[in-house]
Amino acid sequence: QVQLVESGGGLVQAGGSLRLSCAASGRTFNTGWFRQATGKEREFVAAISWNGGRTFYTDSVKGRFTIFRDNAKNTVYLQMNSLKPEDTAVYYCAAQGRLRVGVPEGQNEYDYWGQGTQLTVSS
Secondary structure, rough: OEEEEEEEEEEEEEOOOOEEEEOOOOOOOOOOEEOOOOOOOOEEEEEHHHHHHHHEEEEEHHOEEEEEHHHHEEEEEEOOOOOOHHOEEEEEEOOOOOOOOOOOOOOOOOOEEEOOOOEEEEE
């Protein structure tokens, strides 16, 4: 069983930047970031293939967020720039435990989940 630990959340002003980290206790493959705002369902944010060669983003974060990974450190990052109040949410990372074809956006496709880290963007 692989454990995922997110870090890097906090309070930031609109227009600011923050980087989230997702550290895994073992090897993981395709990895995604999801978020859940208060009163809303958890939604897909970004995903990255096991080797970092492919990345995917939801439309609302394209051009502002960048997902990347360092497999030597078993860590996936989410660099968030030009933050907006609507980015406020608990951010979760999720990972697949084996190599699969395709990088999914569906939550059910991921095997491991972190506990989440809170991001609050003030206006």
